[in-house]
Amino acid sequence: MRRRLVLGSPLQLLLLGCSFALAAYAGVRLLADDWFGVALWLVGAALLHDLFLLPLYAAADRAAVRGLGAAGRREWVMYARVPAALSGLLLLVWFPLISGMVARRYRSATGLSPDGFLARWLLITGVLFGVSALLLVLRLRRARRR
Secondary structure, three states: OOOOOOOOOHHHHHHHHHHHHHHHHHHHHHHHHHHHHHHHHHHHHHHHHHHHHHHHHHHHHHHHHHHHHHOOOHHHHHHHHHHHHHHHHHHHHHHHHHHOOOHHHHHHHHOOOOOOHHHHHHHHHHHHHHHHHHHHHHHHHHHHHO
């Protein structure tokens, strides 16, 4: 039996080619000024994630699964995982401004005050966990009615 190569529609191929061209352009522009700094940042970020962050949040997740599993509520883990993952992603993206490490550069580049990023991140984190808790309560109410 001979397998046939499936390429997709011409529109999909065109969009794929355009996305590769855009990625190549962005890569050339990113690496034009300080290619060594960008490469160092990428390698450092990969090492930081793989050697420190991954074991840290895997241990936290395992503890949550064990704790809720012992209480017979293992299905509740997702109501903590999702807001924690979204909050962690926001922290990762906005860490330089949340920590205040680039406050002077941010102010000179934008003319805006860098104050308030920590408070906003904490507020968003609180809202994420609050909405998740509300969804859990609604699920439990619905289950109790049945």
